Amino acid sequence: MKAVILAAGKGERLRPLTDDRPKPILKIANKPIIEYILENLDPFVDEFIIVVKYKKEKIIETLGDEFHGKPITYVVQGDEEGTARAIYSAKDAIIDEEFFAINGDIYFEQEAIRGLLHTYRKMKADGGIVVKKFENLSQLGLVEVKNNLVKKIIEKPGKMEGFANLGIYIFNSEVFDFIEETEKSERGEYEITDTINIMIERGKRIVYFEYKGFWSDIGRPWDLLEVNEYILKTKLKHNIRGTVEEGATIIPPVEIGEGTIVRSGSYIIGPVKIGKNCRIGPNCFIRPYTSIGDNCHIGNAVEVKNSIIMDNSNAPHLNYVGDSIIGENTNLGAGTITANLRHDNKTVKVEIKGNLEDSGRRKLGAIIGHNVKTGINVSIYPGRKIGSGALVGPGVIVDKNIPPGVLVVA
Ligand code: TTP
Numbered sequence: 001m002k003a004v005i006l007a008a009g010k011g012e013r014l015r016p017l018t019d020d021r022p023k024p025i026l027k028i029a030n031k032p033i034i035e036y037i038l039e040n041l042d043p044f045v046d047e048f049i050i051v052v053k054y055k056k057e058k059i060i061e062t063l064g065d066e067f068h069g070k071p072i073t074y075v076v077q078g079d080e081e082g083t084a085r086a087i088y089s090a091k092d093a094i095i096d097e098e099f100f101a102i103n104g105d106i107y108f109e110q111e112a113i114r115g116l117l118h119t120y121r122k123m124k125a126d127g128g129i130v131v132k133k134f135e136n137l138s139q140l141g142l143v144e145v146k147n148n149l150v151k152k153i154i155e156k157p158g159k160m161e162g163f164a165n166l167g168i169y170i171f172n173s174e175v176f177d178f179i180e181e182t183e184k185s186e187r188g189e190y191e192i193t194d195t196i197n198i199m200i201e202r203g204k205r206i207v208y209f210e211y212k213g214f215w216s217d218i219g220r221p222w223d224l225l226e227v228n229e230y231i232l233k234t235k236l237k238h239n240i241r242g243t244v245e246e247g248a249t250i251i252p253p254v255e256i257g258e259g260t261i262v263r264s265g266s267y268i269i270g271p272v273k274i275g276k277n278c279r280i281g282p283n284c285f286i287r288p289y290t291s292i293g294d295n296c297h298i299g300n301a302v303e304v305k306n307s308i309i310m311d312n313s314n315a316p317h318l319n320y321v322g323d324s325i326i327g328e329n330t331n332l333g334a335g336t337i338t339a340n341l342r343h344d345n346k347t348v349k350v351e352i353k354g355n356l357e358d359s360g361r362r363k364l365g366a367i368i369g370h371n372v373k374t375g376i377n378v379s380i381y382p383g384r385k386i387g388s389g390a391l392v393g394p395g396v397i398v399d400k401n402i403p404p405g406v407l408v409v410a
Contacts, residue, residue, distance in 0.1 A: 003045045006086040007104035008053035008077040013219050013352050016369030019388035019404050021058045024104040029231040029291045038067045040110040049093050051086045053077040082189030088179045103167035107227045108215045115209040120170045126204040128170040131163035141165035150206040153193040221367040222359045229289040232271035324365030335377040338365035348383040
């Protein structure tokens with residue numbers, strides 16, 4: 001059986017982290033999002049088909065042409081947008097067979113795939129979808145069900161309780177005929193949920209599997225923190241491969257990669273994951289739910305908590321990084337501080353595609369892109385974004401988002 005993974009989207013809500021790369025290769029707990037999906041599919045499939053478009057070279061470079069010995073075929077989505085067109089791009093690679101189709105930007109447990117396949121086979125259905133009960137479906141798709149079958153899918157139905165569409169499907173090749181009949185939705189895209197509604201109207205039997213485990217649709221920056229926390233909390237095993245100097249304190253579970261040195265006076269409270277060839281300390285404080293990539297430097301008098309720091313980035317002297325995300329190849333100047341809490345204790349709002357959105361989090365720090373440099377004593381307000389390639393001069397107070405590639409001086 002094959003699996004089609006949709007990875008052609010622009011990931012605009014995740015800017016600046018997607019300024020120069022597609023969302024599925026962003027790392028959470030030091031592994032690209034898409035690799036977790038491939039791992040979940042691995043026992044059930046013999047070939048992966050990845051639909052790419054936006055910055056496609058970066059996905060191909062990251063994954064190569066096989067995963068766990070199984071071939072990966074890349075297909076490029078055409079000009080028309082939407083999940084239905086994304087799936088249609090795989091038509092020539094799927095001849096008269098069943099296949100999984102999965103959004104390339106979600107995190108879930110393998111049980112979702114196993115349960116879907118089992119239900120689909122048992123019911124001899126024409127298609128299937130994974131659902132999960134939510135109290136508030138406003139950002140999700142409502143799946144109405146009756147007599148073990150899907151009745152209808154309604155996009156963003158508002159604040160109500162019900163089964164959400166998790167973006168995990170099983171089809172056979174006849175779905176391509178129904179995609180050809182699918183028209184553009186109100187938001188100007190061809191949606192696979194509309195295709196499923198057409199299939200149901202024509203008497204096709206679409207089954208659902210109710211999944212009860214953790215699932216996250218990684219759309220906005222704080223979703224990365226939520227998934228990072230979940231992975232570290234539930235999967236991390238204490239494993240020290242690097243060197244820990246005498247006088248450093250490590251409270252498990254902490255994973256430390258090969259070639260990393262943790263110097264004296266550092267205090268690390270797990271769950272924390274640190275990649276390869278990092279320099280940690282002396283005298284730093286790393287608190288739970290922190291992932292630090294490869295080749296990073298966390299130096300003297302630096303505190304990091306509940307954050308993601310991607311490969312080749314440094315917080316080398318006198319920094320506080322709290323509830324923040326820092327992209328690759330980024331350097332914080334001495335004294336660069338992220339604020340992660342408002343004085344009025346209100347939840348932090350973040351500008352997403354021009355609209356101010358409530359993250360729902362009382363604590364949220366900075367979202368810093370790739371290849372950024374901040375000068376000494378830069379102070380960053382909660383929920384502010386710094387675009388990739390930006391240079392932020394000494395003493396700047398970042399109270400507004402900074403676009404990519406600009407120089408900002410105090
Ligand atoms: P979305 O999350 O709706 O889109 P996106 O990833 O581009 O993000 P944003 O809205 O922030 O720009 O997409 C759901 C999944 O489908 C995701 O895995 C990307 C994929 N997709 C495609 O492969 N092709 C497409 O044309 C679209 C719209 C999405």
